[in-house]
Amino acid sequence: xxxxxxxxxxxxxxxxxxxxxxxxxxxxxxxxxxxxxxxxxxxxxxxxxxxxxxxxxxxxxxxxxxxxxxxxxxxxxxxxxxxxxxxxxxxxxxxxxxxxxxxxxxxxxxxxxxxxxxxx
Amino acid sequence: xxxxxxxxxxxxxxxxxxxxxxxxxxxxxxxxxxxxxxxxxxxxxxxxxxxxxxxxxxxxxxxxxxxxxxxxxxxxxxxxxxxxxxxxxxxxxx
Amino acid sequence: xxxxxxxxxxxxxxxxxxxxxxxxxxxxxxxxxxxxxxxxxxxxxxxxxxxxxxxxxxxxxxxxxxxxxxxxxxxxxxxxxxxxxxxxxxxxxxxxxxxxxxxxxxxxxxxxxxxxxxxxxxxxxxxxxxxxxxxxxxxxxxxxxxxxxxxxxxxxxxxxxxxxxxxxxxxxxxxxxxxxxxxxxxxxxxxxxxxxxxxxxxxxxxxxxxxxxxxxxxxxxxxxxxxxxxxxxxxx
Numbered sequence: 001x002x003x004x005x006x007x008x009x010x011x012x013x014x015x016x017x018x019x020x021x022x023x024x025x026x027x028x029x030x031x032x033x034x035x036x037x038x039x040x041x042x043x044x045x046x047x048x049x050x051x052x053x054x055x056x057x058x059x060x061x062x063x064x065x066x067x068x069x070x071x072x073x074x075x076x077x078x079x080x081x082x083x084x085x086x087x088x089x090x091x092x093x094x095x096x097x098x099x100x101x102x103x104x105x106x107x108x109x110x111x112x113x114x115x116x117x118x119x120x
Numbered sequence: 121x122x123x124x125x126x127x128x129x130x131x132x133x134x135x136x137x138x139x140x141x142x143x144x145x146x147x148x149x150x151x152x153x154x155x156x157x158x159x160x161x162x163x164x165x166x167x168x169x170x171x172x173x174x175x176x177x178x179x180x181x182x183x184x185x186x187x188x189x190x191x192x193x194x195x196x197x198x199x200x201x202x203x204x205x206x207x208x209x210x211x212x213x214x
Numbered sequence: 215x216x217x218x219x220x221x222x223x224x225x226x227x228x229x230x231x232x233x234x235x236x237x238x239x240x241x242x243x244x245x246x247x248x249x250x251x252x253x254x255x256x257x258x259x260x261x262x263x264x265x266x267x268x269x270x271x272x273x274x275x276x277x278x279x280x281x282x283x284x285x286x287x288x289x290x291x292x293x294x295x296x297x298x299x300x301x302x303x304x305x306x307x308x309x310x311x312x313x314x315x316x317x318x319x320x321x322x323x324x325x326x327x328x329x330x331x332x333x334x335x336x337x338x339x340x341x342x343x344x345x346x347x348x349x350x351x352x353x354x355x356x357x358x359x360x361x362x363x364x365x366x367x368x369x370x371x372x373x374x375x376x377x378x379x380x381x382x383x384x385x386x387x388x389x390x391x392x393x394x395x396x397x398x399x400x401x402x403x404x405x406x407x408x409x410x411x412x413x414x415x416x417x418x419x420x421x422x423x424x425x426x427x428x429x430x431x432x433x434x435x436x437x438x439x440x441x442x443x444x445x446x447x448x449x450x
Contacts, residue, residue: 006129007173008235010136014143014162015232016225021147023221029152029198033159036190037143040166043182045235047175052244057174058264059344060256073252073264074174075244080268084280086181087348087434090190091287094441097197098294104201176344177265184352189438192359196445 007048014041026111028100032093039089043082050078132172139165152198160191259406260420261341269346270423270430271406274390281383281433288437292444314364322364329357337431341420347427351434358439362446379436382429389426 018038022031051074058076103115139162146158163186170179244252251272252264261267269277333353340346393405406421 005236006133006136007169010132010139010169012229012232012236013136013140016229017140017143017147019228020221020225023224024218025147027152029194029201030147030155033155033194034147036159037146037162040163040182040186043178044166044169045232047170047173047178049235050244050248051173051175055174057176057344058252059176060262060264073244075248076251076264076268077245077248079175079178079265080273081276082175082178083181083265083269083346083348084276086178086185088280088283088287090185090193090438091284091441093190094193094445095287095290095294097193098291098445101197101200102294110201177263177346177349180345180349181352184349184356188356189352189359189442192442193445196442200445 005048007051008045011041011044011048014038014044017041026113028103028110028112029097031112032096032100035096036089036093039085039093043085043089046078046082046085050075128172132169135165135169135172139169156191156194156198159194160187163187163190259423261423263341263343263346266341266346266423266427267420270340270426274426277430278386278390281386281430281437284434284437285379285383288440288444291441295444319364322360326357326361329360330354333357333431333435334428337428338424340427340431341423347430348434350428350431351436352438354431354435355438355442359442362442375436375439378432379440382432382436386426386429386433389422389429393422 015038018034018036018041021034021037023034025031025034055072055074058073058079104110142158142162142165146155146162149155149158163182166186167179167182170176170182243249251268255261255264255267255272259267259271330353333350333356335350336345336353337347337350340350393407406423406426
């Protein structure tokens with residue numbers, strides 16, 4: 001049990017569930033929901049890689065002075081990366097959804113199977 | 121008695137169990153609305169996990185973007201698809 | 215049937231590939247780069263929040279690229295969902311879109327200014343407390359969203375939004391170039407040290423970091439508002 005990192009386990013599970021949803025559901029919106037869940041899973045994995053047990057957030061205050069900071073704080077780099085990744089995730093989700101709305105508007109159905117024959 | 125690390129692991133494990141259940145339900149749900157709302161719930165629980173991992177910046181971003189704005193964008197696009205659907209049905213009838 | 219087997223095989227392969235992450239590698243120390251950031255970041259840049267120092271200055275290029283990607287995605291959403299002329303207005307009248315309730319209208323009038331103020335507070339204190347440009351920008355977008363929910367017919371002031379977005383993007387790059395120009399020996403793009411560093415923990419400290427993060431916040435807020443507005447627009 002002790003050599004299993006529980007947060008990355010959750011992250012990998014979410015990633016797999018998200019991919020399963022994106023690959024197996026015929027409904028376009030469901031596929032996008034799957035991608036959003038996979039996105040959350042990836043972010044959890046990245047944050048968990050930088051986590052060190054028993055350490056605090058990388059923010060200085062009166063309790064944590066600059067001198068001993070490096071010995072008491074978690075790795076800040078993955079957090080900075082994930083901060084960026086979450087915002088990009090929203091933008092990509094919105095772009096996928098607007099493609100879905102556009103496909104819907106041009107007369108297609110909600111299911112991806114109805115688009116098999118179209119060439120555009 | 122449980123020490124701090126084990127308690128944290130238990131809390132994260134519980135949150136993770138909820139997240140995995142919500143994600144599975146969201147992927148398998150029949151109704152699109154519950155699917156979208158449950159994926160927002162997964163993001164909200166993820167922000168709690170980030171807080172427990174000493175990443176308050178990421179937790180704030182995930183709570184604000186992942187659960188609030190993403191859900192709103194999904195709901196707006198669902199309503200638009202519904203409008204298109206109604207319009208095309210009307211067009212077929214008349 | 216065949217499809218299902220292939221799908222399960224792909225998932226299993228992915229799980230196998232990700233298995234090394236699940237094993238606890240048991241790191242006791244952050245890497246050399248992270249240690250350097252943690253030890254030198256507060257002293258060099260005067261930020262209490264090390265994540266902000268990385269996002270705005272050490273990895274400032276990433277943030278610039280991220281804002282660019284966000285802009286491109288917003289432009290894509292706007293282009294894909296462009297309103298067809300003379301289409302939206304008629305439909306709104308046809309559907310008789312239900313009016314928002316009195317409670318929502320009153321609350322949105324009360325809440326929107328407070329939310330904007332809170333967003334500004336979040337990105338101004340990005341170098342001291344958790345939060346920063348992205349979070350503050352999202353809070354501002356939420357304030358606009360409440361206004362949109364209360365009064366779906368109200369058009370946004372597109373001109374003001376474009377102005378805010380363009381000017382903040384330009385000022386962001388200009389400040390980065392100023393860091394390149396004015397810091398002398400240790401120059402670098404987005405170096406915030408051309409303004410005085412001040413005392414650690416004060417609002418007016420950390421050189422140009424609060425200014426740059428505020429600009430990022432305004433830009434992100436304007437772009438997310440643009441996405442929400444484009445998604446909403448001809449729903450009526």
